[in-house]
Amino acid sequence: MRRITHWIGGKPWTGEARRQGDVYDPATGQIRAKVDFATAAEVSAAVAAAAQALPAWRRVSLSRRSQILFAFRELVRRHSAELAALITAEHGKVASDAAGEVARGLEVVEFACGIPHLLKGAFSENVSTGVDSYSIRQPVGVVAGITPFNFPAMVPMWMFPLAIACGNTFVLKPSEKDPSAPGLLAQLWAEAGLPDGVFNVLHGDKAAVDGLLTHPDVAAVSFVGSTPVARHVYETGAAHGKRVQALGGAKNHMVVLPDADLDLAADAAVSAGFGSAGERCMAISALVAVDPVGDDLVARIRERIGALRVGPGADERSEMGPLVTRPHRDRVASYLDAGVAQGATLAVDGRVHPVIGGSPEGFWLGPSVLDHVTARMSCYTDEIFGPVLCVLRVRSYEAAVDLVNASPYGNGVAVFTCDGGAARRFVSQAQIGMVGVNVPIPVPMAYYSFGGWKASLFGDTHVHGTEGVRFYTRGKVVTSRWLDPSHGGVNLGFPVSS
DSSP, X not given: OEEEOOEXXXXXXXXXXXXXXXXXXXXXXXXXXXXXXXXXXXXXXXXXXXXXXXXXXXXXXXXXXXXXXXXXXXXXXXXXXXXHHHHHHHHOOOHHHHHHHHHHHHHHHHHHTTHHHHTOOEEEEEEETTEEEEEEEEEOSEEEEEOOSSOTTHHHHHHHHHHHHTTOEEEEEOOSSSOHHHHHHHHHHHHHTOOTTSEEEOOOSHHHHHHHHHOTTEEEEEEESOHHHHHHHHHHHHHTTOEXXXXXXXXXXXXXXXXXXXXXHHHHHHHHHHGGGGOSTTOXXXXXXXXXXXXXXXXXXXXXXXXXXXXXXXXTTOSBOOOSOHHHHHHHHXXXXXXXXXXXXXXXXXXXXXXXXXXXXXXXXXXXXXXXXXXXXXXHHSOOOSSEEEEEEESSHXXXXXXXXXXXXESEEEEEOSOHHHHHHHHHHOOOSEEEESOSSOOOOTTSOBOXXXXXXXXXXXXXXXXXXXXXXXXXXXXXXXXXXXXXXXOOSOOXXX
């Protein structure tokens, strides 16, 4: 049985694990590897390696850091197919989704390659007579990243390229469900010339997470996951004096106005609702149809789902793969019966969707649609995180906006319309962090920042982009005076403008 272990101080960990977890192939239901779970000793070793590497790494010039980032970028590009294959094998997503994940992660690496420009400060000459002021940004120290199963390569790459580029050292705790891709990324960092200890990988469960959150030498923590865990990460990390950005769950709405192109909207609902088996925090899970388009729109969605090919992610015929684990598959499927029991209509039952070439032991659930859902049903209030699309009917634009804004989540939202005025009004009124206009999944490019509002974010900064640079650095302002040779004596007064 293949063993997956930690990466500490520039090399694989060689100790004996007290506990291990199973890593499955979701398409077959079979165990494909064992992953070591970190104890407090391994957490301390990883943080110590990062702390030891920090003084030298923060002194490395911006040009040299950029060179290493460029080398890492080229290595990730060269190994992108291998990374995607690991993701497909352990997560289950189809090859095109896995390749897209690697590509989106690379965008942040490319953004971080511009770190000499991103860390430029400001300078003001002669703020007082003979006195200059300038601002700089410096690394915060040892940084931890805790990342989810649904994007085992992309979400870590939203964090560590910028953190490392800014002069920090990094400890990554990826999901134990699909841990191989981060291990390969660690090897590529070493090949790119990153000094030992600057990037470390710890595998494990809550014990590893809590170890990082409470460790006195960890200065900041980035997290992506469910809202309950995000709240725990934020509160625990903040209580221990750490800077924390914790991105939580979502219930992303797609509002379809009566004037929308319904074919475009139906295509978007299917791709955004069922891509990656709905296991993404920006998936469309709530379709809000403004009267009178509901029946027509659901019919078009049902027609498209009928042609959707579900099968193993490694099969090039597949358009949607299995879910990540059997318990997760069973939990997602339970919302179909719960929705019907609470009054919804099961318009499409993914439990009977044919699977092409898949093992009956795989964690399969086809695309499903619950129609006539109301805001009080559990299928709407809960983050299902699977291929279940809830359709809600409302009578007006105003009712749609009220429904969106009443949600405790505020990650992403989309509006489909041909009316520019209505779209502009919606963008202004939606109390959501990321808004799409005729774009169902409005994930920003790397040079903008990703993050939601309300219960979708704990902390005050979003991920990557310029907010990411600010999160991984602290500002410092310097007031400087160099005495002119003609200086005639000591003046101990407070500097003022004159």
